[in-house]
Amino acid sequence: KAGVTQTPRYLIKTRGQQVTLSCSPISGHRSVSWYQQTPGQGLQFLFEYFSETQRNKGNFPGRFSGRQFSNSRSEMNVSTLELGDSALYLCASSQQGADEAFFGQGTRLTVV
Amino acid sequence: GEDVEQSLFLSVREGDSSVINCTYTDSSSTYLYWYKQEPGAGLQLLTYIFSNMDMKQDQRLTVLLNKKDKHLSLRIADTQTGDSAIYFCAEKSYNTDKLIFGTGTRLQVFP
Numbered sequence A: 001k002a003g004v005t006q007t008p009r010y011l012i013k014t015r016g017q018q019v020t021l022s023c024s025p026i027s028g029h030r031s032v033s034w035y036q037q038t039p040g041q042g043l044q045f046l047f048e049y050f051s052e053t054q055r056n057k058g059n060f061p062g063r064f065s066g067r068q069f070s071n072s073r074s075e076m077n078v079s080t081l082e083l084g085d086s087a088l089y090l091c092a093s094s095q096q097g098a099d100e101a102f103f104g105q106g107t108r109l110t111v112v
Numbered sequence B: 001g002e003d004v005e006q007s008l009f010l011s012v013r014e015g016d017s018s019v020i021n022c023t024y025t026d027s028s029s030t031y032l033y034w035y036k037q038e039p040g041a042g043l044q045l046l047t048y049i050f051s052n053m054d055m056k057q058d059q060r061l062t063v064l065l066n067k068k069d070k071h072l073s074l075r076i077a078d079t080q081t082g083d084s085a086i087y088f089c090a091e092k093s094y095n096t097d098k099l100i101f102g103t104g105t106r107l108q109v110f111p
Helices: none
Strands: A005-007 A010-013 A019-024 A031-038 A042-050 A053-057 A064-068 A074-078 A087-094 A107-111 B004-006 B009-013 B018-024 B029-037 B043-050 B055-058 B061-066 B071-076 B085-093 B099-101 B105-110
Touching (some): A010 A019, B004 B085, B009 B018, B018 B029, B018 B085, B018 B105, B029 B061
Parallel strands (some): A010 A107
Antiparallel strands (some): A005 A019, B029 B043, B029 B085
């Protein structure tokens, strides 16, 4: 069974640009969550999607948005990139109400 | 409020036991997790415990939960150099898949 797949693994963008990151969950998993990991703030929750609906959102500005498709794949978008958006973005998938959440390898975004 | 705290660093000798501690504040937490992160990698789920349990053992890993004190610990028996990594505890509340993570504990194992 394939794990959680995040693409791309690495990205370099310049300030002011926008970026889209992709996450394919484990087959059969309908819940996808996104997290931002930085040395200063640690792991912070961004959003949670289930069946194409956003169920929960963290304390991030409106420049951060996401969506989930009917096949459970999810994307997150960051517009008007800032230097502080440089981070490892992690996606996790789980079955609804399940105990376990599995993470992808992450997308490392560098904003220059 | 939601807050999860861990000590930042732990150093142990190979073959000894490691104990990583975590405290949390959300009394509605239903599941508590331990994840491992190696350099440049994502998070690997090690083990988890349901909030109505006191202890869970899985091979070299033992999780202890003191719900009254909101204290969680992970014991790694016979620690190996391959166990060197950052360990995160996390909590999850009922009816959500949102995880609240601790700051992470860097475990260093020396020969």
